[in-house]
Amino acid sequence: MKAIGADRVFTLDEGNLFYEYEREIPEPQEHELLVQVKAISVNPLDTKLRQTTPSETPRVLGFDAVGVVQSVGDEVTLFNEGDKIYYSGSPIYQGSNQTYQLVDERLVGRKPKNLSYNEAASLPLTGLTASETLFDVFQISSNPEENQGKTLLIINGAGGVGSIATQIAKAYGLRVITTASREETKRWSTDMGADIVLNHRNHLVDELKQHDIDEVDYVFCTFNTDMYYETMIDLVKARGTIATIVAFQEKQDLNLLKSKSVTFTHEYMYARVVHQAEDMIKHHEYLTDITEKIEQGIYQPTVTQVMQGLTSDNIYRAHQILEDQRMIGKLVINLEDEHANE
Amino acid sequence: MKAIGADRVFTLDEGNLFYEYEREIPEPQEHELLVQVKAISVNPLDTKLRQTTPSETPRVLGFDAVGVVQSVGDEVTLFNEGDKIYYSGSPIYQGSNQTYQLVDERLVGRKPKNLSYNEAASLPLTGLTASETLFDVFQISSNPEENQGKTLLIINGAGGVGSIATQIAKAYGLRVITTASREETKRWSTDMGADIVLNHRNHLVDELKQHDIDEVDYVFCTFNTDMYYETMIDLVKARGTIATIVAFQEKQDLNLLKSKSVTFTHEYMYARVVHQAEDMIKHHEYLTDITEKIEQGIYQPTVTQVMQGLTSDNIYRAHQILEDQRMIGKLVINLEDEHANE
Numbered sequence: 001m002k003a004i005g006a007d008r009v010f011t012l013d014e015g016n017l018f019y020e021y022e023r024e025i026p027e028p029q030e031h032e033l034l035v036q037v038k039a040i041s042v043n044p045l046d047t048k049l050r051q052t053t054p055s056e057t058p059r060v061l062g063f064d065a066v067g068v069v070q071s072v073g074d075e076v077t078l079f080n081e082g083d084k085i086y087y088s089g090s091p092i093y094q095g096s097n098q099t100y101q102l103v104d105e106r107l108v109g110r111k112p113k114n115l116s117y118n119e120a121a122s123l124p125l126t127g128l129t130a131s132e133t134l135f136d137v138f139q140i141s142s143n144p145e146e147n148q149g150k151t152l153l154i155i156n157g158a159g160g161v162g163s164i165a166t167q168i169a170k171a172y173g174l175r176v177i178t179t180a181s182r183e184e185t186k187r188w189s190t191d192m193g194a195d196i197v198l199n200h201r202n203h204l205v206d207e208l209k210q211h212d213i214d215e216v217d218y219v220f221c222t223f224n225t226d227m228y229y230e231t232m233i234d235l236v237k238a239r240g241t242i243a244t245i246v247a248f249q250e251k252q253d254l255n256l257l258k259s260k261s262v263t264f265t266h267e268y269m270y271a272r273v274v275h276q277a278e279d280m281i282k283h284h285e286y287l288t289d290i291t292e293k294i295e296q297g298i299y300q301p302t303v304t305q306v307m308q309g310l311t312s313d314n315i316y317r318a319h320q321i322l323e324d325q326r327m328i329g330k331l332v333i334n335l336e337d338e339h340a341n342e
Numbered sequence: 343m344k345a346i347g348a349d350r351v352f353t354l355d356e357g358n359l360f361y362e363y364e365r366e367i368p369e370p371q372e373h374e375l376l377v378q379v380k381a382i383s384v385n386p387l388d389t390k391l392r393q394t395t396p397s398e399t400p401r402v403l404g405f406d407a408v409g410v411v412q413s414v415g416d417e418v419t420l421f422n423e424g425d426k427i428y429y430s431g432s433p434i435y436q437g438s439n440q441t442y443q444l445v446d447e448r449l450v451g452r453k454p455k456n457l458s459y460n461e462a463a464s465l466p467l468t469g470l471t472a473s474e475t476l477f478d479v480f481q482i483s484s485n486p487e488e489n490q491g492k493t494l495l496i497i498n499g500a501g502g503v504g505s506i507a508t509q510i511a512k513a514y515g516l517r518v519i520t521t522a523s524r525e526e527t528k529r530w531s532t533d534m535g536a537d538i539v540l541n542h543r544n545h546l547v548d549e550l551k552q553h554d555i556d557e558v559d560y561v562f563c564t565f566n567t568d569m570y571y572e573t574m575i576d577l578v579k580a581r582g583t584i585a586t587i588v589a590f591q592e593k594q595d596l597n598l599l600k601s602k603s604v605t606f607t608h609e610y611m612y613a614r615v616v617h618q619a620e621d622m623i624k625h626h627e628y629l630t631d632i633t634e635k636i637e638q639g640i641y642q643p644t645v646t647q648v649m650q651g652l653t654s655d656n657i658y659r660a661h662q663i664l665e666d667q668r669m670i671g672k673l674v675i676n677l678e679d680e681h682a683n684e
Contacts (some may be wrong), residue, residue, distance in 0.1 A: 136581060137605065139481055225596075238617035239478060247600065251593035254567075254608060258589065261613035263479065264606050266596060271603035275580035 001025050003098035004315050005058025009051050012320055018312035021058060025100045028073040032102045035067035035085065039121040040096045040310075041303070041332045042318040043160065048247075049091070050319065061315070062095035063088040065103075066111055066120045076105050078284065084111040086287065088125035090273040097315055099335060106280045107273065109287025112294035119301035122330035123164065123290060126302065129245060129269045130165035131286035134172065137243045137265045138218045144173030151175045151216040153208075153235060156223035157194055158185035160330045161245060163302040165220060166192040168290075171298050177216065179204065188328050192302075204231050216240070223325075226250050236262055243267045304329035343367050345440035346657050347400025351393050354662055360654035363400060367442045370415040374444045377409040377427065381463040382438045382652075383645070383674045384660040385502065390589075391433070392661065403657070404437035405430040407445075408453055408462045418447050420626065426453040428629065430467035432615040439657055441677060448622045449615065451629025454636035461643035464672035465506065465632060468644065471587060471611045472507035473628035476514065479585045479607045480560045486515030493517040493558040495550075495577060498565035499531035499539060502672045503587060505644040507562060508534040510632075513640050519558065521546065530670050534644075546573055558582070565667075568592050578604055585609045646671035 003023050010017045028034040041064040049061055066086045069079050079085060087108040089096060111120045134140050140147050152169050154162045157178020169176045170193040178189045179200035186197045198207040208214070215237040221228050221244040232242045233256050241263040257264060272280050293299045305321070307314045314333050321331060345365050352359045370376040383406040391403055408428045411421050421427060429450040431438060453462045476482050482489050494511050496504045499520020511518045512535040520531045521542035528539045540549040550556070557579040563570050563586040574584045575598050583605040599606060614622050635641045647663070649656045656675050663673060 132603070136603075238613045238619045247597050248595070251595050253590070253593050254596075254606070255589050257606075257608040258610045259613065260617055261474070261478075261608060261610040264596070264599075266599040266603060268600045268603040271580045271601065275602055277580045 001099045002310060003058070003060050003094070004310060004312050005060050006050065007054070007057045007059075009053055011051070012316070012323060016312060016316040018315050019058075020312050023098070026102050028071055028076075028102055030073045030075045031104050031106060032073040033076060033079055033085070033105050033108065034070045034072070035065065035101050035103055036070050037065050037067040037096055037099055037101055038336045039066045039117040039332055039334045040064055041121040041125070041330050042315070042322060043125050044322050045125070046095075047319050047322050060094040060097050062097035064121050064123075064125045065089065065096035065101060066117045067101070070100070072105075078105045079108065079110075085109065086111045086120045086124050087283075088128055088269070091270050092273065097310065099310065104273075104280070105284070107283045109284060109291050112291045114295055115301055117336055118306050118332045118334050119303055121332045122160075122301045122303035123294075124287060125269065126160040126164045126330065127168070127290045128283055128286055129161050129267065130168050131289070132269060132282075133165065133220055133243045133245075133267045134168055135286075136282075137267055138241050140169075140172055140174065140218075142172070144171070147173035149175075150218070151177060151213070152218045152220060153204075153216045154178045154194075155200065155204075155219070155221045155228055155232075156180070157189035157192070157197060158328050159222050160302060160327070161222045162189070162220075163192045163329050164299070165222075166194050167299045168293075171293060174218075177208070177211075177213075185328055204228075205234055208235065219243070221246060226252075230256065233257065233260070233262055236260065239263075241265070302329040303332045305331045307331070307333045309333070310335045343441045344652060345400070345402050345436070346652060346654050347402050348392065349396070349399045349401075351395055353393070354658070354665060358654060358658040360657050361400070362654050365440070368444050370413055370418075370444055372415045372417045373446050373448060374415040375418060375421055375427070375447050375450065376412045376414070377407065377443050377445055378412050379407050379409040379438055379441055379443055380678045381408045381459040381674055381676045382406055383463040383467070383672050384657070384664055385467050386664050387467070388437075389661050389664050402436040402439050404439035406463050406465075406467045407431065407438035407443060408459045409443070412442070414447075420447045421450065421452075427451065428453045428462045428466050429625075430470055430611070433612050434615065439652065441652065446615075446622070447626070449625045451626060451633050454633045456637055457643055459678060460648050460674045460676050461645055463674045464502075464643045464645035465636075466629060467611065468502040468506045468672065469510070469632045470625055470628055471503050471609065472510050473631070474611060474624075475507065475562055475585045475587075475609045476510055477628075478624075479609055480583050482511075482514055482516065482560075484514070486513070489515035491517075492560070493519060493555070494560045494562060495546075495558045496520045496536075497542065497546075497561070497563045497570055497574075498522070499534070499536055500527035500670050501564050502644060502669070503564045504531070504562075505534050505671050506641070507564075508536050509641045510635075513635060516560075519550070519553075519555075527670055546570075547576055550577065561585070563588060568594075572598065575599065575602070575604055578602065581605075583607070644671040645674045647673045649673070649675045651675070652677045
């Protein structure tokens with residue numbers, strides 16, 4: 001089987017230090033599935049992990065994957081050989097930039113029947129991040145009627161996470177306001193279901209006032225948390241909640257949260273997995289819900305760009321595109337043609 | 343009527359700048375009640391407010407009060423003349439260090455029938471702070487069975503807030519671990535219902551390990567948040583929640599919250615009131631629940647020290663005792679004898 005690895009931290013201007021190598025197909029144990037990977041997507045998190053020291057070399061990056069179950073560990077109960085599945089896996093395992101991969105069944109969902117491998121690959125990591133933020137952090141109700149009248153602001157609505165978060169929040173009854181600045185990102189965010197798209201080149205407090213809104217219940221930051229920290233506190237209601245998925249560059253004044261008794265969470269989709277939380281199976285449940293909504297035509301996949309073939313050049317080029325921070329929706333790499341019979 | 347005011351910020355080593363003065367008894371409007379104050383309690387928040395510039399002078403400090411409704415505004419629906427009530431009011435109004443006071447009915451509870459004025463005065467501010475932290479921040483269930491197996495750590499269990507938070511958390515099914523170091527504070531915290539009392543002179547991670555516990559679901563800090571910031575993150579489970587009521591002295595690294603996706607809230611009991619939140623009536627509801635639990639013998643008042651008479655000397659001495667940070671339970675000042683017929 002083929003994998004794309006790298007031996008050390010590198011920046012993209014050092015050139016392409018990813019390389020292709022052969023490794024043994026592993027055996028699944030206990031709750032593990034062995035998956036033949038059909039398509040993957042590349043996330044900003046991949047580019048951040050590339051810049052942290054590997055615990056083993058070569059390190060295989062990649063989270064999102066779609067594939068077919070080849071064999072199962074002896075404690076597996078949720079899936080069978082031949083099942084088509086999707087997942088974003090775990091940083092504890094080698095990643096999805098390879099033709100076969102192990103994954104814990106509790107982190108896996110059944111692939112939506114009405115999506116291609118490429119379309120399905122766009123969803124797991126961003127869908128799980130959005131689901132955890134909405135249901136675990138904001139604790140919105142699973143009953144859309146109970147969320148009526150609540151408003152969510154998503155900073156950077158057209159990115160991968162913003163795109164699926166908008167759809168899930170709308171389906172669960174929230175009013176959704178996003179930010180974008182280019183014509184194409186504004187249009188994309190509206191297509192995803194945003195009720196209002198603010199121009200983040202202007203001050204968001206003023207932008208929001210133009211729509212007669214002073215404050216929102218929830219703020220979800222998917223871009224430059226330092227820049228928006230004080231603005232988010234200005235924009236959230238008393239006892240509201242702010243979540244970010246973007247690490248800070250600087251220390252911050254937590255006393256600013258006091259006057260409105262604001263709740264702040266640094267959402268990290270792998271917290272449950274890394275700390276082996278008892279409720280890891282939430283990832284299976286969230287993906288199952290996304291599959292159902294996709295099959296009912298409520299959510300749409302967020303893929304906007306597809307590369308053909310698992311090559312080190314494609315992985316390198318994908319990292320370049322992601323680091324440019326202008327990506328709309330999701331970038332997918334398809335493995336199927338070349339490796340269908342490996 | 344008599345009030346204890348001060349005209350400027352002062353530290354206690356400048357001497358006693360509180361003074362007694364006469365003012366007109368005000369008229370209640372709309373949702374306001376006019377209350378004849380019978381007893382008050384003094385909180386650490388009073389000493390902090392004393393050190394912020396007054397927006398009007400003389401400024402009357404004081405939050406907690408127990409008293410009797412004298413007259414009501416024309417929109418009042420919850421209370422009548424003659425009702426015995428308790429509350430911790432609002433920083434928007436002049437405080438409770440006076441013989442008559444206005445308060446918004448939505449912030450008020452009926453005084454527990456089985457408590458004296460002094461006993462009842464110990465409860466509102468600390469009870470509301472604890473209720474908001476448990477129900478709004480930690481979002482524990484109102485059904486104790488659903489909280490079974492969840493653990494709360496309270497840093498400084500024997501203080502005013504810690505004492506009532508322990509009782510409420512126990513009544514709602516949580517396991518409660520507190521910290522204390524002196525023999526008398528350990529005993530007090532155990533009397534309040536703590537299952538385990540850790541010695542905060544030692545490192546809390548080690549202290550907790552001695553009880554075979556690695557992590558807890560919720561951490562509530564009522565003492566020196568800077569000192570405990572990293573320790574609280576170490577001690578909380580993945581996707582757990584930390585709340586503090588103590589302002590930071592320094593900026594902090596919010597990225598430390600990421601690995602476990604920890605939620606952090608700066609609890610401030612007056613956020614709803616200051617920002618005129620639509621659900622201000624929560625304070626009435628929380629006090630009503632506390633009254634019921636007190637009358638059922640489930641909670642006990644936390645008063646440990648009573649001063650007699652509303653005098654500037656008593657207010658000054660109370661601030662000295664609070665600033666010493668060794669207070670167990672609550673300090674109450676009784677007004678009843680001197681002013682019953684004013």
